[in-house]
Amino acid sequence: MAHLEIHNLVQRYGAHVVVQDVSFQVETGHIACLLGPSGCGKTTLLRCIAGFEEVAGGEVRLDGVSVSRPGFRLPPERRKIGMVFQDYALFPHLTVDQNVAFGLGQASAAEKQARVEHLLALVGLQGQGYKYPHELSGGQQQRVALARALAPRPQLILLDEPFSNLDVDLRERLSLEVRDILKEEGCTAILVTHDQHEAFAMADEIGIVAEGRIQQWDSPYNLYHQPANRFVADFIGQGVLVPGRVIGEHQVRIDLGTLNSVSPVECSKGCGTCNGARAEHQCQVDVLLRPDDVVHDDASSTRARVLNKAFRGADILYTLELTGGTRVLSLVPSHHNHALGEEIGIRLDVDHVVAFRSHQPADLPASRIPNLAR
Incomplete structure (x- = not known):
């Protein structure tokens, strides 16, 4: 009751x-x-x-x-x-x-x-x-x-x-x-x-x-x-919104690869279906990546440059830049202590795909892309 x-x-x-x-x-x-x-x-x-x-x-x-x-x-x-x-x-x-x-x-x-x-x-x-x-x-x-x-x-x-x-x-x-x-x-x-x-x-x-x-x-x-x-995405936890393109009802592609979503990905107004659409007609979205979504992996071919780091005892929070200029955060065990400017291997491990329509009008401010975790 x-x-x-x-x-x-x-x-x-x-x-x-x-x-x-x-x-x-x-x-x-x-x-x-x-x-x-x-x-x-x-x-x-x-x-x-x-x-x-x-x-x-x-x-x-x-x-x-x-x-x-x-x-x-x-x-x-x-x-x-x-x-x-x-x-x-x-x-x-x-x-x-x-x-x-x-x-x-x-x-x-x-x-x-x-x-x-x-x-x-x-x-x-x-x-x-x-x-x-x-x-x-x-x-x-x-x-x-x-x-x-x-x-x-x-x-x-x-x-x-x-x-x-x-x-x-x-x-x-x-x-x-x-x-x-x-x-x-x-x-x-x-x-x-x-x-x-x-x-x-x-x-x-x-x-x-x-x-x-x-x-x-x-x-x-x-x-x-x-x-x-x-x-809410910006206020709760830490994360970065990165640009993505919807390539199917349950799929979105970002610089780090293709994400598969359990629920349909939110598309731009008036888009219709994204399945089979030509690249120029595919919906643009912003995808939320949390620090725990980006995993340090020395064996990965995907590389990112260390822009900044915050030591947190058991972990280090890295701000990383991909080849295309996209910035992401990654929470890494602190025994992986990399220098600023060093390139490290990373991969995605995303359980929950959170995406928002690009250029979506809103009464509230959009999420910021930090150079280091807040």
């Missing part, structure tokens, strides 16, 4: 539309994520769900009950929603125990203590309840903030960039721990972030947001391997 339903939501500030006709739903017990660049509207969406803002159009429903629509907004405190903020928002004059117990309201002292002890054990802070927030690390403070949000057993947890103040290693580790905690509590949750690593680590499903719209709502796997448009 869907715990949260968003129907055609619109939000604007004056004449500026921030959220445009957004619809999605989150099943009970699932963790969803709104992922996108700064200023795309994802935090505004979260605030509308929380009830902090009126909506200009559409509707927000919790367990089938309308809580926001034009002219009506159920107050945040009546929505049974917990919030975890970017800056933790802990009360500095209260101990950890007192912070976690703050939202327990009319519960007895014994019930409060039992709930606090359970949650502190759950978030790995057992025995730390006597401390004050300033005596804790950033990661510990974030755990306290999560425990406080979970304490009153909310129906929905909203997390607004909760790990952005932490270093990269702690951010990735804590995101996995928070997922386990939310699953153990059986919570429905929505995470807002601009960091795809956090999103992939935590979320069952992700909505890619750009210019106030959901570009694709899908699993992390499908977002990476089956992006719905150029923006």
